Amino acid sequence: MRTSALWRDVRFWRFAGQAIAVLFVLSLLGFLWANLNRNLAQLGIRPSFRFLQSQAGFAIGESLIPFQSSDSYGRALLVGLLNSLLVIVTGIILATLVGVTAGIARLSNNWLVRKLALVYVEVLRNTPLLLQLFFWYFAVFLTLPKPDNPVRWLGFSFSNNGIILPGGLQLSPEFSALLLGLSIYTATFIAEIVRGGIQSVPKGQWEAAQSLGLKPAQRMRFVIFPQALRAIVPPLGNQYLNLAKNSSLAIAVGYPDLYAVASTTFNQTGRAVEIMVLISLTYLSISLLISLLLNLYNRRVQLVER
Amino acid sequence: MTSKPLPRPTRSSVAIRPWLQRNLFNGWFNSLLTIALLIVLGGAAINLMRWATTQAQWAVVTTNFRLFLVGRYPVDQLWRVWTALAIVLGLIGFWVSTGRRQRAAGRIKAQRPLPPLLLPLVFLLILWLLGGGLGLSRVGTNLWGGLLLTLIVAVISTVLAFPLGVLLALGRQSSLPVVQGFSTVYIELMRGLPLIGILFMAQVMLPLVLPGQPNIDRVVRAIAGLVLFNAAYLAESVRGGLQSIPRGQTEAARALGFNLPLTLYLIILPQALRIAIPAIVGQFISLFKDTSLLALFALLELTGMARSILAQPQFLGRYAEVYLFVGLLYWVFCYTLSMLSRRLEASGGSIHSRHTTR
Numbered sequence: 001m002r003t004s005a006l007w008r009d010v011r012f013w014r015f016a017g018q019a020i021a022v023l024f025v026l027s028l029l030g031f032l033w034a035n036l037n038r039n040l041a042q043l044g045i046r047p048s049f050r051f052l053q054s055q056a057g058f059a060i061g062e063s064l065i066p067f068q069s070s071d072s073y074g075r076a077l078l079v080g081l082l083n084s085l086l087v088i089v090t091g092i093i094l095a096t097l098v099g100v101t102a103g104i105a106r107l108s109n110n111w112l113v114r115k116l117a118l119v120y121v122e123v124l125r126n127t128p129l130l131l132q133l134f135f136w137y138f139a140v141f142l143t144l145p146k147p148d149n150p151v152r153w154l155g156f157s158f159s160n161n162g163i164i165l166p167g168g169l170q171l172s173p174e175f176s177a178l179l180l181g182l183s184i185y186t187a188t189f190i191a192e193i194v195r196g197g198i199q200s201v202p203k204g205q206w207e208a209a210q211s212l213g214l215k216p217a218q219r220m221r222f223v224i225f226p227q228a229l230r231a232i233v234p235p236l237g238n239q240y241l242n243l244a245k246n247s248s249l250a251i252a253v254g255y256p257d258l259y260a261v262a263s264t265t266f267n268q269t270g271r272a273v274e275i276m277v278l279i280s281l282t283y284l285s286i287s288l289l290i291s292l293l294l295n296l297y298n299r300r301v302q303l304v305e306r
Numbered sequence: 307m308t309s310k311p312l313p314r315p316t317r318s319s320v321a322i323r324p325w326l327q328r329n330l331f332n333g334w335f336n337s338l339l340t341i342a343l344l345i346v347l348g349g350a351a352i353n354l355m356r357w358a359t360t361q362a363q364w365a366v367v368t369t370n371f372r373l374f375l376v377g378r379y380p381v382d383q384l385w386r387v388w389t390a391l392a393i394v395l396g397l398i399g400f401w402v403s404t405g406r407r408q409r410a411a412g413r414i415k416a417q418r419p420l421p422p423l424l425l426p427l428v429f430l431l432i433l434w435l436l437g438g439g440l441g442l443s444r445v446g447t448n449l450w451g452g453l454l455l456t457l458i459v460a461v462i463s464t465v466l467a468f469p470l471g472v473l474l475a476l477g478r479q480s481s482l483p484v485v486q487g488f489s490t491v492y493i494e495l496m497r498g499l500p501l502i503g504i505l506f507m508a509q510v511m512l513p514l515v516l517p518g519q520p521n522i523d524r525v526v527r528a529i530a531g532l533v534l535f536n537a538a539y540l541a542e543s544v545r546g547g548l549q550s551i552p553r554g555q556t557e558a559a560r561a562l563g564f565n566l567p568l569t570l571y572l573i574i575l576p577q578a579l580r581i582a583i584p585a586i587v588g589q590f591i592s593l594f595k596d597t598s599l600l601a602l603f604a605l606l607e608l609t610g611m612a613r614s615i616l617a618q619p620q621f622l623g624r625y626a627e628v629y630l631f632v633g634l635l636y637w638v639f640c641y642t643l644s645m646l647s648r649r650l651e652a653s654g655g656s657i658h659s660r661h662t663t664r
């Protein structure tokens with residue numbers, strides 16, 4: 001009698017459901033793994049990371065550490081990783097600056113500023129980033145005048161050889177196009193987050209700040225923005241993660257980031273599995289690191305309740 | 307003396323001078339800002355007009371117009387594309403009009419969905435129309451291109467990713483730790499990787515992990531990558547909907563004697579999906595933009611077609627014209643959809659996140 005009631009028992013179903021899930025996933029993975037091994041054996045490839053030590057044989061356009069084509073694949077990938085990190089960090093800073101400015105401009109009491117910010121957000125958010133990168137690189141940077149006759153603006157000089165910053169630092173056209181494209185695209189999303197965050201602060205806070213005699217800029221800086229940050233920081237983190245992942249589009253403008261170097265390495269060595277594992281682990285670690293830092297920061301800005 | 311609140315002027319009665327004073331010239335700072343912006347904008351507009359009318363050579367767009375829209379699809383077979391488009395537009399028109407009629411009638415009842423088998427059938431019909439076989443001449447995917455390929459890839463990936471996304475969302479909400487663990491790992495893994503890496507994996511690894519070293523079509527491989535990727539994001543959108551359903555709904559269904567699958571299918575999912583619609587539309591917009599990445603894998607969808615046209619010697623250097631035109635096409639689609647999603651959001655109640663990207 002008791003056994004016939006087995007199928008009515010919730011505990012049985014909980015166990016059976018999980019057992020089925022485990023079996024399904026394991027058999028799927030096993031199936032794929034077996035095929036992979038057989039196919040690789042047929043192609044005569046044995047997965048190993050030893051190729052990382054062999055000579056790369058290709059040059060890399062720009063690098064933060066010394067690199068020449070006689071160096072190893074491992075070092076080439078390290079160069080790519082450092083280039084990725086460079087564009088991610090500078091991109092996050094620039095995107096935040098542009099995004100916060102545009103978000104505040106969306107709420108300006110000047111009609112022209114408000115509409116301009118709206119047009120900026122709606123136009124760039126609704127077109128693909130890749131297309132914007134192509135545009136920045138091919139239609140903007142490569143059509144600028146030659147370096148001996150650059151366009152000068154606010155101490156920056158722009159030419160088809162890239163940007164020269166006021167301090168004399170030279171940025172390549174590839175890096176400049178990627179950095180501008182990434183930041184200006186991501187900034188549209190940040191602008192919407194900032195606008196939402198500021199609008200979430202109760203109106204009484206504005207009125208209270210005004211009645212304390214604070215000037216408009218002070219009201220924003222000391223009263224409104226710190227409160228808006230609580231709503232802004234969590235979704236902002238998602239945008240930083242998106243920017244980091246989107247930096248892998250560098251290959252479109254020829255900037256040697258991690259993915260671009262890995263792609264060249266794959267074309268030369270044919271080591272699909274190893275390279276897939278390497279770039280997956282690296283991007284996952286970058287994502288994890290960014291979430292970790294943001295969670296720490298988030299804990300600081302959130303309201304501490306007594 | 308207390309000032310009485312003035313009645314709000316209607317739009318037509320707003321005088322221009324007070325409007326300007328209030329919105330553009332309130333205070334010296336705003337006045338200066340307005341004037342500076344007007345000068346910059348005016349200069350930019352004049353330069354742009356001058357460029358567009360004198361320097362730009364729009365022939366690259368007009369002579370290649372068909373390539374941008376349908377790629378190298380055979381001209382004598384184009385009626386098939388038009389028929390497919392007519393079917394889709396007809397369905398959308400039907401759906402919108404029934405929705406409006408029901409709203410006008412003030413019905414609270416859930417909008418009657420189309421017969422459930424109709425959509426897959428129409429889907430197969432359109433695939434048959436475009437691809438051929440069974441009486442129609444075959445048109446290989448290598449001939450599909452331009453906006454047509456972009457739309458096909460975006461729609462097919464969403465349709466295929468949707469059931470997977472719903473399953474993953476249910477799995478992540480499940481009370482079975484193992485199921486929840488697997489779903490969470492899959493979703494977070496996919497969301498931590500860049501799409502370009504997943505498309506690379508689909509192009510290179512997919513033939514390696516399937517039996518018998520199959521020669522899979524490039525378009526199919528790309529769609530497989532997009533489906534795997536998109537399912538994780540759709541799952542998060544659906545999970546948002548699931549979380550907003552009060553627990554009382556499940557308890558009530560239990561009390562009425564529904565078992566778990568029936569509760570999910572008849573009670574929870576219809577409500578959760580309806581709430582998740584704006585987020586799902588946002589996800590579709592993202593996917594629509596993301597299809598441009600296929601250009602990096604030698605597919606001639608809209609962006610790839612632009613690149614291949616720009617590679618022809620007679621159109622060398624016409625980057626700005628081509629990219630502006632293609633950008634406009636993308637923009638029209640995405641902006642229309644995002645307006646639609648915003649209206650759905652305003653009418654259909656609450657949803658937190660719109661428009662996720664990566």
